[in-house]
Amino acid sequence: MDRRNWLRQSALALTGLSLGGPTLLAQQSTLLSFNRVPSIRLNANENPYGPSAAATQAMKEALATSNRYPGELERTLRHRIAEAECVTPDHVLLGPGSSELLELAGTWFGNPGVEILTADLTFSLLQTYARRAGAKVVEVPLDKDFRYDLPGLSDQIKETTALVYVVNPNNPTSTALPGDSLLQFCRKTAPHTPVMVDEAYLEFVEETNYPSTVRCLQEGLDVLVVKTFSKIYGLAGLRVGYLLAQPERVTALQALQFGWYNQSNVALAAALATYQDQEFIGFSKQNNEEARALTRKTLEAVGITAAVSETNFMFFQVPKERFAQDITPLMAEHNLLIRSAPNPLGYWYRVSMGKPAEMEAFARAFTTIL
Numbered sequence: 001m002d003r004r005n006w007l008r009q010s011a012l013a014l015t016g017l018s019l020g021g022p023t024l025l026a027q028q029s030t031l032l033s034f035n036r037v038p039s040i041r042l043n044a045n046e047n048p049y050g051p052s053a054a055a056t057q058a059m060k061e062a063l064a065t066s067n068r069y070p071g072e073l074e075r076t077l078r079h080r081i082a083e084a085e086c087v088t089p090d091h092v093l094l095g096p097g098s099s100e101l102l103e104l105a106g107t108w109f110g111n112p113g114v115e116i117l118t119a120d121l122t123f124s125l126l127q128t129y130a131r132r133a134g135a136k137v138v139e140v141p142l143d144k145d146f147r148y149d150l151p152g153l154s155d156q157i158k159e160t161t162a163l164v165y166v167v168n169p170n171n172p173t174s175t176a177l178p179g180d181s182l183l184q185f186c187r188k189t190a191p192h193t194p195v196m197v198d199e200a201y202l203e204f205v206e207e208t209n210y211p212s213t214v215r216c217l218q219e220g221l222d223v224l225v226v227k228t229f230s231k232i233y234g235l236a237g238l239r240v241g242y243l244l245a246q247p248e249r250v251t252a253l254q255a256l257q258f259g260w261y262n263q264s265n266v267a268l269a270a271a272l273a274t275y276q277d278q279e280f281i282g283f284s285k286q287n288n289e290e291a292r293a294l295t296r297k298t299l300e301a302v303g304i305t306a307a308v309s310e311t312n313f314m315f316f317q318v319p320k321e322r323f324a325q326d327i328t329p330l331m332a333e334h335n336l337l338i339r340s341a342p343n344p345l346g347y348w349y350r351v352s353m354g355k356p357a358e359m360e361a362f363a364r365a366f367t368t369i370l
Helices: 003-009 011-018 021-031 053-065 071-085 098-109 125-132 150-156 181-189 214-218 247-254 265-274 278-301 328-333 356-369
Strands: 092-095 115-119 136-140 161-167 195-198 223-228 241-244 313-317 339-341 348-352
Touching: 053 265, 071 092, 071 241, 071 265, 092 098, 092 247, 098 125, 098 161, 098 195, 098 223, 098 241, 098 247, 115 125, 115 150, 125 136, 125 161, 136 150, 150 161, 150 181, 161 181, 181 195, 181 214, 214 223, 278 313, 278 356, 328 356
Parallel strands: 115 136, 115 161, 161 195, 195 223
Antiparallel strands: 092 241, 223 241, 313 348, 339 348
């Protein structure tokens, strides 16, 4: 069986690696036979160093305004983001995490008779809602380096394609597309088919000045870009995300949102305090790179090769002949939570990067088990 076929065979199971929410909770609740969930959480791609000191202070201060609706904070954050991204506030839509924004897009673009085009191993929340709305989801296999196959996507675009959805860097494979390749793809595609890019992990890419597809939006193209405060900013529990798109797209998606105010003063104040906090971003990124290096060394020491990670997690397979069973329960016995998915040739794993002591605990447990 060639690599493409066996990867496709287990794509549905592997996609579970990229999901949080109910999928993650179900794994935690069924994983253990004892009474507590492990305290070393390397399964949800959270920033172990967040929230920043500035965000924490802002949250404390915002408690005093909890009796007021958050309209002013919403407007301030939208204007701050617009200024930083060189677009107008009308190009910005806030949401309670990027998850809601992906759900809205899946619902809006997903209609009977249309197709949503994406990869067959990627974050699947948008696709779930598109299918519920009646759309067909067309999935193109990743390339040999576990990255989006952009030429393959181009070949599949047709008149019924309502949206092309790209996650870059990709979850769960941790890989990023080369430099300007996605910009070129968007410039070629967006004049006739809208492109949505999920950039949840973009800040973790090591390449200096790695481009965001917001550049295509600035050029007037029909590109939608989703970003989040859950990853590099360390605010996963506060649920703040945002979408950048042409104003008419923002208006359409905003009409689907539930209620007028769906974020709290505390969450918005934290986001404002930490947005573009270069000191905290640099601190988080540096520690993440060191954790990746340590983890790669751990894997290589036992003959395991991981995909090239440009995120705050790593993706790798343990061949069946090395260890046939799922090591997730065994890792839990060492007080560690990781993610796994079955495959005919051996389980795949996604491990989030933690603090040094946490990654050292992972290294000890992993080498002991293997």
